Amino acid sequence: MEALIKVVVLDFYECNKRLLNDVxxxxxxxxxxxxxxxxTIVDHSFTRFDPKGVSGVIIIAESHLxxxxxxxxxxxxxxxxxCGNTIQPWKALPYLKRQLGAKRVSQVEMSRGLFDxxxxxxxxxxxxx
Numbered sequence: 001m002e003a004l005i006k007v008v009v010l011d012f013y014e015c016n017k018r019l020l021n022d023v024x025x026x027x028x029x030x031x032x033x034x035x036x037x038x039x040t041i042v043d044h045s046f047t048r049f050d051p052k053g054v055s056g057v058i059i060i061a062e063s064h065l066x067x068x069x070x071x072x073x074x075x076x077x078x079x080x081x082x083c084g085n086t087i088q089p090w091k092a093l094p095y096l097k098r099q100l101g102a103k104r105v106s107q108v109e110m111s112r113g114l115f116d117x118x119x120x121x122x123x124x125x126x127x128x129x
Contacts, residue, residue, distance in 0.1 A: 002115050015074045
């Protein structure tokens with residue numbers, strides 16, 4: 001079986017609560033995480049909610065990255081959805097854990113778009129115009 005999409009779901013607990021409410025810093029951290037994993041950044045949008053919390057998404061040529069924070073709980077939910085074999089999403093985990101000050105991390109990897117073809121034979125090419 002070959003998958004079109006790899007999804008990495010990360011839950012960061014006991015993070016720096018003040019940082020989780022700072023939209024500029026969260027945006028900078030997630031953009032850097034995209035670079036660390038070797039993604040091609042296309043666009044991004046981040047917003048801070050009132051009274052607290054940040055959500056953001058980065059569109060990458062290989063799919064997208066998303067973050068949602070709950071400062072009152074010291075919690076950040078991060079999702080990397082990637083396609084192709086050119087990037088390595090797991091490389092961003094230690095960077096984000098350190099930068100968020102997380103004491104605990106939960107992680108899950110899923111595959112989506114499964115096709116019954118030999119590994120490496122799925123004709124899926126990435127292009128960004």
